[in-house]
Amino acid sequence: MDVEVIKPLTPLYRPDERFEISAQGLEAWRQSACYQRVVDFYRHYPPRSLFNEAGRALLHHLIVMQRPERVLEIGTMFAGTTEVLARAVWEAGRGHVETIDPFGAERCPALIDAFPAELRERITFEPVSSAMHFNAAVEWGRSYDFVLIDGQHELEFVAFDLTFTARLMRPGGLIVLDNIEQIGPRFATKDFLANNPDWIDVADVVRLMDPTAPLDEPVASFPETKNYILQAPPTYLVGAVPRSSGTVRAEGGRIEGIELDLVRPASGILHVQAYVRTWGPGTGTGGEERTHRQTFSIKADRGRLRLPLETPLLSQVADHVDLDRRLEIIVAFVGDADLALAAPPMPYPARPRADFQR
Template sequence: MLAGRNIARQHPTMNILKMFRSRDRDATPQPLSKAIEIRPLKEIATPTGKPSDIVNLVSTPGYSDALAYFAEYPPRSILSDHSRAVIYTLIRTMRPDVVAEVGTMYAGTAEVMARALWENGTGIVHTTDPLGGDRCPQIIENWPQELQRLTRFYALNSMDFFHHLDRQRVTLDLVLVDGNHDFEFALFDLQMSARLLRPGGIVIMDNAEQTGPFKASQHFLANNREWCELGSAVASHARSAPFDSARASIRWTSFVVLQAPNHIPVGEDLRSWGQVRTKSAYFDGIRLELPAQRTSGWLHYQALLRAFQDDGAIPEYKAVGKLRLEVDRSGTVVHPFDGPLRFAEGAQYTYEIDLAWEPDTGCPSLALLTAPTPL
């Protein structure tokens, strides 16, 4: 006998769409800006604690104050009240410099983020929605000027959005991924968030009840074992209940919350930071900044310098080698190449550094404080 149940649940998006459609049917239609509820700025709550302890912070008075404020507000946000309160609490306790959101929709959650940053007194939120080019700016322009100054909206798909941030060398502290929920798209958004994230940063995957974001989180954690989930949705996932609609890192939300390690790990898998634009025509070696650790082994590297010339040619120089490392403290490693990579001046240039760690028996991965840089 097979046991089953039917769950009839209206997605919150439908309420939002109905709200806007009903306004469209009014006899005297009002501009979108006239129909938006925006509360004045005020201090909402003073949550305390560490963001890594967010599972327990939901039982604190500061969180309760945030939850009371964000109950059914902003009405445009399609997240739950608790989800908004969790995002607010993470930002207030984390004090990030740069927050990003994939999936602006009606800018309700972006407003939550901006309010938290305003209370912190620092930070910027970058938010994108490829279908929101007309809709989102109309909403954001109704916010208090203080919140508008903290918000950067883009009408880009997530690939173009992350590419833009990458080219601008933006380092992210916290990311909410709430875009295309198909597995392949969710995994791309998660991987790009991780690539641009600072050590110790946090990625929130929304809609854990859907297969795509949840499977992307499972896949990512399995292949990035230094990362951890703040909660146990992935670890406690049972084969006997694969479609548990309540699975989430934090109860009453639909989130899988992932935190990066406090360092950049380099293991036996190939590690690349991609092409980086540079004004220099020279690449003479690599520099590594190491935190305190104890490990030893061989660090293999591949370094490339490319020139993009006016005639369309793209010549490339490459250095491949390895260096012996025996690390028992923090410090800087400077390794010059046997032969420097050098072009004539007058072109545009990129460099690329790829690493792989061959540890001695019983030794852990190599930890970096920052991405490797050229000499």
């Protein structure tokens, strides 16, 4: 494919142009001069993007308004929409775009290399499927603020991408699904919202799907696009169904307790199970697994809370550079209402490792 001329980097927003991420906020933006400016910029550009200009403008807008730190695009294709996402984080002044495509190893790096350095440095491409990517993301404790689901569009694939993305989202994070004119993205979203009533359908349109006309194209979250926009609950909620951190790579093999950051008062019983798993020199083929289970009776106001374990969980394998240490924290809460946290529970003093780079 020919690489076309890349437009210069241009800010599209004035500093006072702020719009809420809500049905009303999106409508106010669509009526504004700002929308015309953004949609004009993206008219027929970049031609490698499979989004139309309204869809490209919408992605740019959501990112400039939200200012995400971590963005993920599932399905790079010709990196046209990747360029839009990177332009938006550049304009927002913060953020990094990861983009993945298992069939893009030959195609995508050269396309991304043709971008200006200011965009290139904000993009990481990996030639992997969403399943492989999620596997690594859990291992390294990675979370996202903004995810575009635009990979394999069959229902089962989108349902998987959506369910797993939700698990990795930070409170208040945004998910955009493309191609809701196809049954996979559309019905995956419908099922997801039915199973996750705390999630917000930003434009409140998914409920408009006509159950008597299952093949009809539905109303999109924004006119002239093929997108649904979902928003994660503003807090990390813990109820009676246990939530797991996954087996996260860690520094250190000692857990003395966990820390919670309560965003509202809580009253009830917190069930905690913690694991320290270690593999490497001195652990034999099966590795070492230590676990501890405990319940805590909680009656607390909002704020930080440290919950010490009766017996600290301690790996018997001394620290060593070649060790593979993993932590897992599982919590469930049975009380008047769900436990509402600012972030997932954190073990101490062992911490998940922050370095995702492989």
